Amino acid sequence: MADNIALDLPADLLIPASGSGPGIVLFQEIFGVTDYIRSRAQDLADLGYVVLVPHFYGRLGDPVVEEGGDGLPQAMGLLEELDWDRAVTDGVAALNALRDHPAISGGVGLLGFCFGGGLAYNVAAVADSKPDALVSYYGSALPNLLGLASRVTTPSLHHFGDSDDYIPLDMVREIEQAVTDGHDEVTFVVHPGAGHAFDNPSPMFHHEGASLEAWAKTVAWLAAELPTA
Numbered sequence: 403m404a405d406n407i408a409l410d411l412p413a414d415l416l417i418p419a420s421g422s423g424p425g426i427v428l429f430q431e432i433f434g435v436t437d438y439i440r441s442r443a444q445d446l447a448d449l450g451y452v453v454l455v456p457h458f459y460g461r462l463g464d465p466v467v468e469e470g471g472d473g474l475p476q477a478m479g480l481l482e483e484l485d486w487d488r489a490v491t492d493g494v495a496a497l498n499a500l501r502d503h504p505a506i507s508g509g510v511g512l513l514g515f516c517f518g519g520g521l522a523y524n525v526a527a528v529a530d531s532k533p534d535a536l537v538s539y540y541g542s543a544l545p546n547l548l549g550l551a552s553r554v555t556t557p558s559l560h561h562f563g564d565s566d567d568y569i570p571l572d573m574v575r576e577i578e579q580a581v582t583d584g585h586d587e588v589t590f591v592v593h594p595g596a597g598h599a600f601d602n603p604s605p606m607f608h609h610e611g612a613s614l615e616a617w618a619k620t621v622a623w624l625a626a627e628l629p630t631a
Contacts, residue, residue, distance in 0.1 A: 407454065407499050407500070407503060408495075408499050408502070409454075409456065409492075409495055409496055409499045410492070410495065411456050411457055411458070411460040411461070411492055411495075411496075412456075412457040412460040412464055413454055413455060413456045413457060413496065414435065414440070414443065414453075414454070414455040414457075415452070415453070415454055415455075415503075416443050416444065416446075416447035416452070416453040416454075416455075417447070417452055417505050418447050418448070418449075418450045418451060418452060418630075420450060420630075420631065421505065422452065422505045422506065422507045423450045423451050423452050423505070423506075423507060423508060423630050423631065424450075424451055424452070424506065424507065424508030424509050424510065424511070424534075424628045424629070424630060425451060425452045425453070425454065425500040425501065425503070425505075425506045425508075425509070425510035425511070426446050426451045426452070426453050426454070426510070426511050426512070426513050426624075426628070427453075427454050427455075427456065427493070427496045427497055427500055427510070427511075427512050427513070427522075427533075428442065428443050428446065428453055428454065428455045428513050428514070428518075429456075429458070429493065429512065429513065429514030429515070429517075429518025429519065429521050429522045430455070430456075430457070430458060430459075430514075430515070430517070430518050431469075431515045431516040431517055431518060431599065431602065432467075432477040432478065432480065432481050432516060432517040432542075433466065433467045433468070433469045433473060433477050434457070434459050434464070434465055434466040434467055434477075434480075435455055435457050435459075435464075435466060436466055436467075436469055438469065438602055438603055438604075439455065439515070440455070442515075442601075443455050445617075446513070449621065449624070449630060450630030450631065451624075451628075451630065452500065452503065452505045452506055454496055454499070454500045454503075456492060456493070456496045458484065458489050458492060458493075458518075458521070459480060459484070461485075461488070462480060462483055462484065465480065467480065469602060469604040469606075469607075470604045470605070470606040470607075471606055481517060486521075486524075486543075489521055490521065490524050490525055490528060493512075493521055493522065493524070493525035494525055494528065494529045497510060497512065497525060497529055497531075497533055498529075498531065501531070507631070508534075508628065508629070508630070509533075509534030509535065509628050510533060510534055511533050511534050511535030511536060511537070511556075511624070511627070511628045512525060512526060512533045512535070512536050512537070513536075513537040513538075513539075513620075514537070514538055514539065514541065515539045515540070515599070515601065515602075516539065516540055516541070516542050516598070516599055517542055517543065518541075519538035519539045519540060519541030519542065519543075519544070520538070520541035520542050520543025520544050520546075520547060521543065522536060522537075522538055522541070523536065523538050523541050523543070523544060523547055523550070523554060523558075524543070524547055524550065526554045526556045526558070527547070527550035527551075527553040527554045528550075528553070532555060532556050533556050534556065534557075534627070534628055535556060535557055535558070535559075535623075535624065535627040535628040536554070536556045536557070536558040536559070537558070537559045537560075537561075537620055537623070537624070538558065538559070538560050538561070539561045539601055539616070540561060540562050540563065540566060540568075540569065540598055540599065540600070541560070541577075542568060542569065542598075544569075544577050544581075545569065545573055545576075545577065548576070548577065548580040548581075551580045551581050551583070551585075552584070554581070554585070555585070556587075557587035557588070557627050558581070558585075558587070558588050558589070559588075559589045559590075559591070559619070559620065559623045560577070560578075560581060560588070560589070560590045560591065561591050561593065561601075561616045561619075561620075562574045562577070562590075562591070562592050562593070562596075563592070563593050563595070563596025563597050563598065563600050563609065563612060564592050564593065564594055564595070564596065565594075565595055565596060565597045566596070566597050566598040567597060567598060568598040569598065571592075574592060578590045578592075589619075589623060591616065591619060593609070593611075593612035593615060593616060594612075595609065595611070595612065596609040596611075596612035597609065600612045600613055600616070601613045601616060601617070
């Protein structure tokens with residue numbers, strides 16, 4: 403759990419080998435803080451980032467749900483129980499708490515997957531002190547958050563698949579128009595053949611080519627927008 407972090411939620415804190423660096427708040431999928439989310443957190447720490455992973459289900463007992471078909475109904479049920487506004491408040495608090503951590507040298511960004519991608523976008527819109535970068539993978543709440551687009555002034559990178567059964571391609575294009583309109587520092591990538599949650603290693607979701615391509619683009623984009631030493 404995170405030491406020296408003033409946050410009213412369970413959280414994991416990963417410090418890079420250098421002992422300091424820019425920060426990234428990592429926002430979980432609907433399945434909770436799974437081994438997959440922890441592995442991506444470690445990937446970011448290995449790149450030199452100080453990574454904070456809030457457990458947004460902490461007020462619901464901090465469950466971790468089986469990824470894939472068997473766990474999906476339970477995960478959707480947890481999402482219905484979650485107080486979205488409280489989760490946004492928790493996300494803003496996580497951003498501010500990480501900024502105040504002594505290991506931070508540089509800016510602090512947000513990165514989220516699925517549920518977390520939409521939540522991170524909402525946090526970027528309402529935070530008084532804006533994050534320095536935002537990466538959203540197939541943000542599932544984005545169709546309902548497009549009214550906030552004018553308030554997201556942070557440089558951002560969005561990943562979607564063109565074969566997403568949850569967010570159809572026409573909606574993906576509507577999201578693209580909304581988040582890029584009037585924003586020069588938005589990169590929007592649509593991955594051919596990829597469905598929803600394509601970065602998740604579960605066989606139900608995983609698209610190897612899209613996952614590799616998206617992560618390579620994410621690493622390069624973060625190196626430009628939130629460089630480590």
